[in-house]
Amino acid sequence: MALTGALLLTSAPIASADQVRDAQWPLTVYSAEKVWKTSQGAGVTVAVVDSGVDAAHPDLTGQVLPGKDFTGAGTPHRDTEGHGTAMASLIAGHGHGANNSAGVMGLAPKAKILPVRVDLAGSKFVTASLASGIRYAVDQGASVINLSLGDDNSYPGSKAAKAVAYAEAHDVVVVAATGNDAGTVSYPAALPGVVAVTAVDQGLKFWSSSNTGNVTVAAPGVEVAQADPTTKSGYAVADGTSGSSAYVSAIVALLRSKYPDLTAGQIINRLVKSASFLNNTGKKAPDKELGYGIARPGSALTMDIPKGPKEGPLAQASSSTSTQSGSASGNESPSQAAKKDKSSSSGILLIAGIAAAVIVLGIVFAVIRSRRNRGSGGPGSGPGGGMPAHGTGYPPQPPAGYQQYPNTPPNQGYATPPGQSPQYPNPYAQQPPHQGQ
Incomplete structure (x- = not known):
């Protein structure tokens, strides 16, 4: 850390x-x-x-x-x-x-x-x-x-x-x-x-x-x-x-x-x-x-690269700027943990009401699934599928509209193959300890 x-x-x-x-x-x-x-x-x-x-x-x-x-x-x-x-x-x-x-x-x-x-x-x-x-x-x-x-x-x-x-x-x-x-x-x-x-x-x-x-x-x-x-x-x-x-x-x-x-x-x-x-x-x-x-x-x-959406390929902060994380570290402030505990308590009080609605929701779900299967060809296949939350390990592939370019040879921005660049003595006889990081 x-x-x-x-x-x-x-x-x-x-x-x-x-x-x-x-x-x-x-x-x-x-x-x-x-x-x-x-x-x-x-x-x-x-x-x-x-x-x-x-x-x-x-x-x-x-x-x-x-x-x-x-x-x-x-x-x-x-x-x-x-x-x-x-x-x-x-x-x-x-x-x-x-x-x-x-x-x-x-x-x-x-x-x-x-x-x-x-x-x-x-x-x-x-x-x-x-x-x-x-x-x-x-x-x-x-x-x-x-x-x-x-x-x-x-x-x-x-x-x-x-x-x-x-x-x-x-x-x-x-x-x-x-x-x-x-x-x-x-x-x-x-x-x-x-x-x-x-x-x-x-x-x-x-x-x-x-x-x-x-x-x-x-x-x-x-x-x-x-x-x-x-x-x-x-x-x-x-x-x-x-x-x-x-x-x-x-x-x-x-x-x-x-x-x-x-x-x-x-x-x-x-x-x-x-x-x-x-x-x-x-x-x-x-x-x-x-x-x-x-x-x-x-x-x-x-390179000939389409502009793409104005927002770009990276996940963005939410309007509250307090939810998504960009790393897999799972770091969480004490105040966030307290909010999570509070929301969990509130969730318990809702269980009875949710149970009463299960039958109705089941019927609605069946209708929606039927319509989806007839529409876009299955989950995630639509043109605006979007990007998962930024805290899912590391950034996923760019969303629809961002064409993946194949890896191109080193001569585009790299004139000299690795190993042929000018060398100079390593200033460290021994790697120094990390200073803070």
């Missing part, structure tokens, strides 16, 4: 900015130079709800908007953890030096970053600041929100869950990391409508520490070079679904820039339809580890 307020990443320093670009294997795998000919994320604001973003980092100068600090520390441009800056760099870093050849290049280098600093220690205050931060991001015009964090108090019905539903109702794509403890998808990634992201390594294989269950897509998250203002060099190499979430947020920014008329749901539709299991043989969507596959920016931008 995710620890409250945990940042979903473990990291180690990297020697210098000159080594960083060669270490950015996701850019090679994603054929970034080719992708940028189609979209670079211009005109899109991505909110990084995190530990703050160091706006003075050389790879982020000019990319970071004023933002807001919900911790009481005073400024969203201060990042004592380094985590928010790292995520911002993967999304919208522009490098530095001659021809910007040094440092981190983000996958959407012309997107803007809205830093939203939230409290990542404690309990109730974490969720309160997270909820306020999400709502602020929506009201400031962010069309993508990246949540590379875990908060067990963000269960359905919580303030944070209602804030996520608020974002979805305002046409914002919310992307979140699933967690790094090999458990079930943590909140807020487990909430309905959220794009839940797991990690893959350089061989495009599932990272075994990723949390699983209700997964939407996967993205690079192992040995990822990124900015880190807390290290001497200003950089680190890290493992975690945090980085995977940031890369998917960047892909969403590329899509929102190229397809400004698509709804958030239709953007997610493109993301899901263009994903592929690539060389992960034997997988079938939806998979509890990779969801609908590895997200691919080149394919997402260029």
Whole structure:
């Protein structure tokens, strides 16, 4: 289970900015130079709800908007953890030096970053600041929100869950990391409508520490070079679904820039339809580890994909925002349990009345079944069959109207076959313990 307020990443320093670009294997795998000919994320604001973003980092100068600090520390441009800056760099870093050849290049280098600093220690205050931060991001015009964090108090019905539903109702794509403890998808990634992201390594294989269950897509998250203002060099190499979430947020920014008329749901539709299991043989969507596959920016931008319904392929939060869950974890708040007990007591009082109506209902059922058998050809065969509740293990196949695309070869968004991307020394002589997650 995710620890409250945990940042979903473990990291180690990297020697210098000159080594960083060669270490950015996701850019090679994603054929970034080719992708940028189609979209670079211009005109899109991505909110990084995190530990703050160091706006003075050389790879982020000019990319970071004023933002807001919900911790009481005073400024969203201060990042004592380094985590928010790292995520911002993967999304919208522009490098530095001659021809910007040094440092981190983000996958959407012309997107803007809205830093939203939230409290990542404690309990109730974490969720309160997270909820306020999400709502602020929506009201400031962010069309993508990246949540590379875990908060067990963000269960359905919580303030944070209602804030996520608020974002979805305002046409914002919310992307979140699933967690790094090999458990079930943590909140807020487990909430309905959220794009839940797991990690893959350089061989495009599932990272075994990723949390699983209700997964939407996967993205690079192992040995990822990124900015880190807390290290001497200003950089680190890290493992975690945090980085995977940031890369998917960047892909969403590329899509929102190229397809400004698509709804958030239709953007997610493109993301899901263009994903592929690539060389992960034997997988079938939806998979509890990779969801609908590895997200691919080149394919997402260029494939011929029908718009689909405005709501998109993911289950949505109910109007009350307090019922459906996006994970298989079965997490439940004490207040929800109390409500369940109360409803059970009320149900006992109804048994007598229900029994008296059994005969009448039996007759009605027989008539209805007869009519159904003559109509749509059996249960579930109608064109609007819809999608089961989001808490049934992991997302089912998209509803009617979402054509499943076959897994396509790696050359759509992946120029280099696995194993041929630039290699660099593993910064870990031994894997460090999970820091919170």
